[in-house]
Amino acid sequence: MIEFKTQFDSIHIDTMDLRKLKTLVDLVSESNISELEITEAEGKVRIVKTPPPPAQAAVQYVAAPAAAPMPIPMEASAATPAASAAPSGKLIKSPMVGTFYRASAPGAKPFVEVGDVVKQGQAVCIVEAMKILNEIESDIDGIVKEVLVENGQAVEYGQPLFVLE
Numbered sequence: 001m002i003e004f005k006t007q008f009d010s011i012h013i014d015t016m017d018l019r020k021l022k023t024l025v026d027l028v029s030e031s032n033i034s035e036l037e038i039t040e041a042e043g044k045v046r047i048v049k050t051p052p053p054p055a056q057a058a059v060q061y062v063a064a065p066a067a068a069p070m071p072i073p074m075e076a077s078a079a080t081p082a083a084s085a086a087p088s089g090k091l092i093k094s095p096m097v098g099t100f101y102r103a104s105a106p107g108a109k110p111f112v113e114v115g116d117v118v119k120q121g122q123a124v125c126i127v128e129a130m131k132i133l134n135e136i137e138s139d140i141d142g143i144v145k146e147v148l149v150e151n152g153q154a155v156e157y158g159q160p161l162f163v164l165e
Contacts, residue, residue, distance in 0.1 A: 021045065035047070090163070093159060094136070094159045097155065098127040111124050116143070120139060148162065
């Protein structure tokens, strides 16, 4: 028995004419056949084609053109400080990355509403991270002045969630 490897996993030959063998190898390589086994009185041949390696997508990197900073008109810059100002007051921040929920279940009453008095250690919301629901507790006392995040919104570590006064 002769065994050799080519682009195919393996070819086993008992006794067969090499011309027939070449014809069979060509047949398998040019077709969608992945495996061929022939048994004759002269012998037995089994040809198994390996799939071609997956083609890797060509990635082309293009440098972005450098952009000049846009000038801000004086009238617009005078009106924007109030809109872009950071929330004033005491902040309760997210201790992790995740999804913010105001209530313990859909349709349930939120943990806190604007105007509620919050004590240190009181649960104020839930942040879901990696399928785990984490109750977030206030680290300060105060009255809820503003909720800064929408229910179901993704939050980042250190992102302000509530403003207390």
